[in-house]
Amino acid sequence: MRMTRRELLIGAGAGALGVLLVSCTPEPKPTPTPTRTPSPLPTTNVPAPAASIRSTWSTDPFSRGAVSYTRIGVQSATRETLAEPVEGRLFFAGEATDAENPGTMRGAIHSGESAAVRVRATAGPGERIAVIGAGLAGATVAAKLADADIEVTVFEARDRVGGRVHSQLDDDWPMPIQLGGWLLGDDPKSSRPILDSLETVDLASALWRSPAEEPAQEDDLDPVGNAPLEKALAAAQAFPADVSLSEALTETGADPEEPGLAALLAYLTTTSGADADTVSAWFPPALPNPAKAGIVSDLGAVVQEMLEGAQLTLSSAVTRIAYDDAGVSLRLGTGESTSFDRVVITVPLGVLQREGIEFAPPLPFPYRGAINALGMGHIETVWLRYDEPFWDTEATIWHAVDGDQLIRTWINLLPVTGENVLVGIVGGTAAEKFAELEEDDALVAALTSLDAFLPSGETD
Numbered sequence: 001m002r003m004t005r006r007e008l009l010i011g012a013g014a015g016a017l018g019v020l021l022v023s024c025t026p027e028p029k030p031t032p033t034p035t036r037t038p039s040p041l042p043t044t045n046v047p048a049p050a051a052s053i054r055s056t057w058s059t060d061p062f063s064r065g066a067v068s069y070t071r072i073g074v075q076s077a078t079r080e081t082l083a084e085p086v087e088g089r090l091f092f093a094g095e096a097t098d099a100e101n102p103g104t105m106r107g108a109i110h111s112g113e114s115a116a117v118r119v120r121a122t123a124g125p126g127e128r129i130a131v132i133g134a135g136l137a138g139a140t141v142a143a144k145l146a147d148a149d150i151e152v153t154v155f156e157a158r159d160r161v162g163g164r165v166h167s168q169l170d171d172d173w174p175m176p177i178q179l180g181g182w183l184l185g186d187d188p189k190s191s192r193p194i195l196d197s198l199e200t201v202d203l204a205s206a207l208w209r210s211p212a213e214e215p216a217q218e219d220d221l222d223p224v225g226n227a228p229l230e231k232a233l234a235a236a237q238a239f240p241a242d243v244s245l246s247e248a249l250t251e252t253g254a255d256p257e258e259p260g261l262a263a264l265l266a267y268l269t270t271t272s273g274a275d276a277d278t279v280s281a282w283f284p285p286a287l288p289n290p291a292k293a294g295i296v297s298d299l300g301a302v303v304q305e306m307l308e309g310a311q312l313t314l315s316s317a318v319t320r321i322a323y324d325d326a327g328v329s330l331r332l333g334t335g336e337s338t339s340f341d342r343v344v345i346t347v348p349l350g351v352l353q354r355e356g357i358e359f360a361p362p363l364p365f366p367y368r369g370a371i372n373a374l375g376m377g378h379i380e381t382v383w384l385r386y387d388e389p390f391w392d393t394e395a396t397i398w399h400a401v402d403g404d405q406l407i408r409t410w411i412n413l414l415p416v417t418g419e420n421v422l423v424g425i426v427g428g429t430a431a432e433k434f435a436e437l438e439e440d441d442a443l444v445a446a447l448t449s450l451d452a453f454l455p456s457g458e459t460d
């Protein structure tokens, strides 16, 4: 199969995203490619990387997915229900409880700030508060309560802090490998000081290209905007019942299979974790708003610093929460039990859905309803480091429009960091499939996905 390449601009007007789009069209086989070093894997001409590492959030018992999303027919106010205290004893926080920026680092931090305000409004002097989970939400609550001289103990199931932000440090890599959240959008209104103070690489110059500033360099550079999505979502607001985003597009005469639109939808899936046929058109995820910056700091160190004023217990999964008028009792995986006045629960929605924690008595119906109504989406990422680049494009985001490759979106860090690092991002059901693969098969899937981006004449 021969790959043809073309570049499109995704996004509207001056906020257009320059992406390398490739589509696969059956053509006669080209002349075989000369062997590369190191040797290619049998199924692809893409050389094996010098190092690779990937995430498996979908199968991780302490996340059970990547980010929450709003399912068809579910109200966005469902998240607010979840954020309400239960009998003044249990407080929920975490990205899934944030109605403004769910599924993001900003949402997680904001939810932690809100929960801290609620706890402070309820707690009396000298009370002991427990926080379950040392991700961004848990660390934020703990920092805010500790600042107010409230005694806080944080229980974290993993042997590290950060949760769904995970910067893996490895001497073989030139920068922290970000296996969870690390990309920031460009909305200054939603910015959080913690995130804005971090060291970032400016992906904007490479990702965002204004057609006016940087005219098409290739004959086949086409603009693709959010217009069809906006039109479909606006029309869906008047539908008698909620439908999926895909259905809203079809109803308004758009073709979700059309390459530019397919690229936008796939990009949306890598940021929302949900396929377009499962997300609500009434309460859709934020429309493609490509990353402007990538965090290159060690996020674990940042979270650790936020937790300085709290007592932190790692490798301590909470398995049961019993609550009544007198207080809250936590049972840990070790069998040990401990009591507090109030508890803030920041575990991911996926953990609550899979009943990773038993509640006694069971949570009131509105909470169980909210937990089961929201969806848990899937995002996985794979980082590949090369000694020499095999690619010949300066484009920073690459996206394959069609074909059956598992990973369609790649970030090329070479232009912005000078390092030969490619980051694959996959969302939705494809991410679940990727997470279930054995290590060797996952690497083959990643490399065959990159086949589409080999310089012309090097595909088979």
Ligand SMILES: Cc1cc2nc3c(=O)[nH]c(=O)nc-3n(C[C@H](O)[C@H](O)[C@H](O)COP(=O)(O)OP(=O)(O)OC[C@H]3O[C@@H](n4cnc5c(N)ncnc54)[C@H](O)[C@@H]3O)c2cc1C
Residues within 6 Å of the ligand: 055, 057, 061, 062, 063, 065, 066, 067, 093, 094, 095, 096, 102, 103, 104, 105, 106, 107, 108, 132, 133, 134, 135, 136, 137, 138, 155, 156, 157, 158, 161, 162, 163, 164, 165, 179, 180, 181, 182, 183, 184, 316, 317, 318, 319, 346, 347, 348, 351, 356, 357, 379, 380, 381
């Ligand atoms: C692959 C991926 C890419 C992402 N990309 C971006 C991005 O580019 N930009 C962005 O803004 N956001 C992104 N996100 C989303 C962002 O990372 C999350 O929204 C955010 O980190 C969630 O923080 P949290 O504190 O709500 O949850 P978490 O970070 O999940 O924290 C919850 C903590 O609870 C712990 N826990 C679970 N069960 C138990 C238990 N039983 N007992 C004790 N502890 C428990 C977990 O181990 C975890 O540490 C991405 C997420 C993923 C997975």
